[in-house]
Amino acid sequence: MHHDLERFFNPRSIAVIGASQDLITISGQPLHHLVSHHYAGRLYPVNPKYQEILGVKCYASIEALPETPDLALILINSSRAAEMLRACGKKGVRFAIVFSSGYSEVGGRGIEMQRELAAVAAEFDMGIIGPNCQGMLNAAGNVYAGFGSVFFTAYDAGAVSMVSQSGGFGFSVMNLASKDGGVHFRQMVTTGNEIGVSTLDFIEHFIDDAGTEVIAVYIEGLKDAHRLLKVGRRALAQKKPILAWKVGNSVQGARAAASHTANLGGAMALYQAAFRQSGIIQVEDIQDVVDYSRAFRCGKLPKGNRVAIITVSGGAGILMTDECVARGMQVPQLSAETTEKLRAIVPAFGSIQNPVDVTAAIFNDLSLIRRTLQAVLDDPNVDAIAMINASLQGELADNIAIEITAIAAQTDKPIFLAWSARDELARAAYARLDALKIPHYKSPVRCGRALAALSSYAASLRREELRLEETVPVCFVPALKTQLVVKRYDWSEHFAKQALADYGIGVTREILVSTAAAAVEAARTLGYPVVLKVQSPDIPHKTEARAVRLGVDSDTAVALAFDEIMRNAQAYQADARIEGVLVQEMVAGGIETILGVTNDPLFGPAVMFGLGGIFAEVLHDVSFRLAPVTYSVALEMIDEIKGSAVLKGARGAAPADIDALAGAIVRVSAMAVDLQDHLAELDINPLFVLPKGQGVKAGDALLKPKN
């Protein structure tokens, strides 16, 4: 879908198909809103029942229109919408918003009708928005092309543009953010069932739209989710922040998959991976949209995550520290030099440690603010400042704002303010801050949260720079693809591990045998003790079939174990295809982890990493990334799990070979990309991570080809 959406948001003419003289109904509202908000283009209501509506000439049909409108609003019953859309197509209309409901959301006939709509749009290469949506509002161009309560009000144009899959709620967000939060929107569109122009298409448009500074998006689910990473990274490259609100975590149905990786990789895990990999900022409430938009407006990005807190109230300093630390920032010690400077400035009953408490003494000496701010800004350990002014108001507030703005104008470190005075009591002060785009918040919690969002975005930019310098891993093993096409059943351990070895991933030394004598010979070659396991695509649960023996330590024992395993396997499933018995080295001293691939129908291949056993399965302490991942991202994945301390040598253990582990993650991700047309799921469980310098070894593996 590559329509120029600039024309959609700024149509020179609009046809309103099914317009009604009953201006309060859904079909009556759009024309009313366009007229009352002074739409500057040409309007063509279409309805054979009327001569005119609101003094605008009404046409009997689309064919009868005197020109081809840039945009058509389709407001008629779903049963006739396709017919109207076709007429629009014939007329050469480029964009149509279908407001009508009664499509896939009702099932049955609705699904067919929706397919028909999509087919018509494709036939005429029309950009279709909806169906089942509430339209578009371009505040910057006075285009109020939709219905709903919020359309009755006029909106100031700002620099935030938003696309929402929910109509009613999406417009509520814009309304509250703009009217109560003072954050103004530029272009706002709802996409409903989204059969044509998609959420990501609109985001691409906003990235290119010079007037948009911040992009907001409300997502229920993306049908073209595989594009999310690329689109997000393009926005990151343009330094245009995307605030994403993703809902639907609790309603998604459970999936039944063979591997842990696929079971744990629910939609939300992959959305979050894509968000993280492309610097998209997650929001969780309307207030976040407001607060973060203000944060990004400041135009400054912290160089690191170290924040100095300056407060006039000790209690709020503690609160701000909590909030910053909880959200991944550091509240570092100030340098000795700064502390010395502060000793001369801050009263004895204040605090010259971070958080710096200048106390209510500012009532007596205003210059305290400026001198403290300057000293702290000059500290090389400080990347950003959060200052708390409690409820200071009136003239005092104004004078403090003068001090702050004077300093802020001369630094590239962000200064954020928590200032609880109500608007009417600090109007002059707030106006000074707003003029310099200095973000200020009523609560220290909101302030800390917003600063952390900015800081996290800055960190994403730094990570992205690092990533772009790295080599993206690429592997080709063409022979495997051929095998995967042929062997479409679950691959047993030995063959799955041979595939891993093909991609350079360490595996246990092992030999597949079909006689007891060969088993003994294999065990001698590998060295005692060994492990014996049956190999059969029909017996994925080898232990359950009593077809695994650990720590077998003599020739006699191996021969006995071989016979027993074969007997048990046959008893377990008489017609199982037995490939043989795998004789394998016993791995000692490794930490058990799990590394896997899920090939999501929407996102494509993703990699999962976690500690083995309960950590992944019970605690869900795992990290996901969309493939491919570079080395630095693999390290992030390892760091991200709560149990990562175990790999670094917690509880007196030797540190594990994290370097080799990261290498394995990178290779598995390259394998996932190489095999994305053929591989459904892969679990390496356990992947033994040996002590530093000794590498990793896949202890067992499960590989599921695509059907």
Added chain:
Amino acid sequence: MHHDLERFFNPRSIAVIGASQDLITISGQPLHHLVSHHYAGRLYPVNPKYQEILGVKCYASIEALPETPDLALILINSSRAAEMLRACGKKGVRFAIVFSSGYSEVGGRGIEMQRELAAVAAEFDMGIIGPNCQGMLNAAGNVYAGFGSVFFTAYDAGAVSMVSQSGGFGFSVMNLASKDGGVHFRQMVTTGNEIGVSTLDFIEHFIDDAGTEVIAVYIEGLKDAHRLLKVGRRALAQKKPILAWKVGNSVQGARAAASHTANLGGAMALYQAAFRQSGIIQVEDIQDVVDYSRAFRCGKLPKGNRVAIITVSGGAGILMTDECVARGMQVPQLSAETTEKLRAIVPAFGSIQNPVDVTAAIFNDLSLIRRTLQAVLDDPNVDAIAMINASLQGELADNIAIEITAIAAQTDKPIFLAWSARDELARAAYARLDALKIPHYKSPVRCGRALAALSSYAASLRREELRLEETVPVCFVPALKTQLVVKRYDWSEHFAKQALADYGIGVTREILVSTAAAAVEAARTLGYPVVLKVQSPDIPHKTEARAVRLGVDSDTAVALAFDEIMRNAQAYQADARIEGVLVQEMVAGGIETILGVTNDPLFGPAVMFGLGGIFAEVLHDVSFRLAPVTYSVALEMIDEIKGSAVLKGARGAAPADIDALAGAIVRVSAMAVDLQDHLAELDINPLFVLPKGQGVKAGDALLKPKN
């Protein structure tokens, strides 16, 4: 401290000591605020410099006052505050607020001066508030006895009373909640360094104060934290909700303790335990105070945690579901009967599942709302309703509010509304809701969060009822106390476990021996294989000393192991006091957990439970409760840890003996109470939880007496 604080909040007369004619300064403000807000009692400024201030007669000294004031405000320099307090004491003044700074917060001389203040207050049995605080504001009685920006404004009186340890920030909360949030406060006080009347004293007062319906508290740290549980439970018994904002999580210093329990039991863990055990609701921002206060005003408590969601916008329904589920509520299936009823009401393109989507069809048929609400309310699977009205406004909004209030008046199930219309566009509708105390919120997230707070409070009430019906475990083992007084060093495993056995907690079968021959005999008695460990109060880390042998399985091996252990122990520490070698059964098939006691200097004894090893130590997946705990609370502790599935039989394992485990937690808590004057720390690590019906066994234990 048992002062009648009613008199403090409603003094008949107030002395303002150190009052200044410079009305903008800290010492000038209080008299100004009292006068300008029409304080109805008698005012006595005290300052030898003036004849009068603001037309009020000024006195040269406290002695010169014509009567004993009920309350004194002390606004003079810290160096002279004690002297003034003494004069107040001699005059018979019952309450004094010391505003002055320069006490413990500056250290050194300040600490001494603070002690002096406390001594004077004690001598005259005066209720002292502060020092280093911003005073009190009783909106219900027009007593504005403090300083700061917020005192320049008048406040409507409401039903929320608050005590805050932070002055500036505490008043900011009141100001924003009242003016922007519409939640009005009754009595508000700040306690600063809190050397006299404490936060908990004020909470006790608010519990008894008939005009207070909701109590809010901002806590940095309680010096009388041991009272928190009792005070919280008294509030719970009176059904008076406490909203607690506890800060200072990230700044608390790390403690170095011998046991994991004490290391993990930082202040915040114990505060949260006390909150949970007494139904205190934690808040995290100003908006929570506003939102939850509104929730509690509704006067209805859900009977369970099952919420039905009704929405006019599908998208917001998903969002609300996410929020409710994330906060521990259920969004259950509606009964077949309800679904049938809804099928006849809700349009085909809506949803008759929970969340129920009535769609924008309400524009055409308003009765949809009433009929849907009634059908869902009648469902026995539903305990509360969250309804989402998007941005509906104007006359339509008013008509919908009429429908909702008519239904709400006739049900005892709470109905909460997410309604995003701005105040000025739905004034009549909101007024109708407010008149019936129906909580409404601008965002579905806030609405879900507030309903979950109410639901969680109702659950606390139910839990408390259950607890009150249970037997509180009590154990007395007087002999142990005598031993603990004598043996003040760390107890070695065997003696620690004997103490556990005294309280009826299962331990491994074991025999302490001092010769190799006795070891062999012991092993035969216990049955092979056995474990051998050195026992010495000087060797807490037995493995490090190479003085542990596992799985010893023959007479010869036992004798050899005995000699080796003794040799290694002596090599490890030549002068170690060796109590002998412990011969112990090998426990098989149990799940390793950790159960411990920390005897906190502020809170008293608390119990900790978690899974063993990395779960507790690396992931900090543990639960705490203040002792004693009853059986139902012990079960909660087990359920609360993320790894609890392991005990219930995750990954195909047999379910563990949870009943016996809960019993052990109860007994350990009784032990903690019995020994609270003598015991500092206790770790049972591991505590083996055997399969169902087989009990628990302490595998090792560490007991640290109080010094």
